[in-house]
Amino acid sequence: MEVISYGRQTVEDDDIRAVADALGREMITQGPLVEAFEEALCEYTGAKYSVVCSSGTAALILAYLAAKERDGDGVITSTITFVATANSALHSGLNTAFCDIDPETHNIDPDVLEMTCSELSDVRIITPVHFAGLPCDMERIRAVADKRGLVVIEDACHALGAEWRDSAGGWHKVGSSSHSEMTVFSFHPVKSITTCEGGAVTTNDLHLYRCLKELREHGITREGSRFDYPGNGPWYYEMHTPGYNFRLSDIQCALGLSQLGKLDRFVARRREIASLYTELLRGCDFITTPAEDGNRRSAWHLYTVSIDFEGLGVDKARWFDSMKQRGVRLQVHYIPVHLQPYYRRRYGYTEGDFPVAEEFYRTEVSLPIYPLLTDDEVELIAAEVVETLTVLQPA
Numbered sequence: 001m002e003v004i005s006y007g008r009q010t011v012e013d014d015d016i017r018a019v020a021d022a023l024g025r026e027m028i029t030q031g032p033l034v035e036a037f038e039e040a041l042c043e044y045t046g047a048k049y050s051v052v053c054s055s056g057t058a059a060l061i062l063a064y065l066a067a068k069e070r071d072g073d074g075v076i077t078s079t080i081t082f083v084a085t086a087n088s089a090l091h092s093g094l095n096t097a098f099c100d101i102d103p104e105t106h107n108i109d110p111d112v113l114e115m116t117c118s119e120l121s122d123v124r125i126i127t128p129v130h131f132a133g134l135p136c137d138m139e140r141i142r143a144v145a146d147k148r149g150l151v152v153i154e155d156a157c158h159a160l161g162a163e164w165r166d167s168a169g170g171w172h173k174v175g176s177s178s179h180s181e182m183t184v185f186s187f188h189p190v191k192s193i194t195t196c197e198g199g200a201v202t203t204n205d206l207h208l209y210r211c212l213k214e215l216r217e218h219g220i221t222r223e224g225s226r227f228d229y230p231g232n233g234p235w236y237y238e239m240h241t242p243g244y245n246f247r248l249s250d251i252q253c254a255l256g257l258s259q260l261g262k263l264d265r266f267v268a269r270r271r272e273i274a275s276l277y278t279e280l281l282r283g284c285d286f287i288t289t290p291a292e293d294g295n296r297r298s299a300w301h302l303y304t305v306s307i308d309f310e311g312l313g314v315d316k317a318r319w320f321d322s323m324k325q326r327g328v329r330l331q332v333h334y335i336p337v338h339l340q341p342y343y344r345r346r347y348g349y350t351e352g353d354f355p356v357a358e359e360f361y362r363t364e365v366s367l368p369i370y371p372l373l374t375d376d377e378v379e380l381i382a383a384e385v386v387e388t389l390t391v392l393q394p395a
């Protein structure tokens, strides 16, 4: 039996040829394809600068380090995210605080964010997560940040290819960083495009761009204008901060460039799949399908549904298993990060702290969505969802 999982890459023949060509070049890392991919990302998103790196996690660490003023500065992020959003802050010497979500969008709730910011004294950075690919309310978040002089780093690991409309009617591509200091992407295979592992940060700030680039490459600069001492030869470089090797290879950038050319097609297919699911599940009063209003175009990284397991009298784990037995591997996004044992121990978080997120976790399930999924498969999955839930209901 073929198993359908919740996400997978779309790699086509010309992607494979692009990688093979890159492998035959003289420079297989730190060559010209790195800058070519960065330029293409700037062109797509509209940001002035972009720095590609080895993963979305590496991109978050670079962004946090570039934004940090002092150790112990605080980051506020949504509790409905992958642990990397929070862990990367800790790895950068920052503290993490969590915030509850909006029940409709499942993104950080700007009202709760405002309250949390005023309760915590050490906050320096807000990291909104465009959950499932749906853009956050960036105008509200920018306003909250500006009131307190905070930095905004968008975690857009789900949202390359998404767009949102501002209150004056103008559209913004996620990644343009029009309402943030930096935006972070992941190119993991289940994301909008892939470089196998990989990530990027986009920004419009030259100073941040230079910091990000240096931190990606051991903290080294070769720019004469940045030297503290006179250079004594063409080999001379200086290191001002201990950085990392978070580089992305030319081979991976070749794949990224090839994939980026297909991004709009991939997102359009994800959108079609999402509409089909919504249409097929419309009649089920025990399933809530995801929201998308006229001011946000999701990248549809995930198709999340909320199921009233309690009302149905169905055990979520048992149902999950029975879908697996029928060849459909579902996922849950996410276990609220504040409930992870580490964060409970470190900061004293406990159940009940973020009731909207916790209720979402109880009911949420991610159905498979990726460009190669066929309409027939979507119809089959939707039918299996309804049938298995009906079968498992107590008589």
Ligand SMILES: Cc1ncc(COP(=O)(O)O)c(C=O)c1O
Pocket (backbone or CB within 6 Å): 055, 056, 057, 058, 081, 082, 084, 085, 129, 155, 157, 158, 186, 187, 188, 197, 198, 199
């Ligand atoms: C919201 C979010 N942030 C960060 C990451 C980390 O990205 P990567 O896996 O490329 O390190 C992920 C990856 O799944 C993610 O979903």
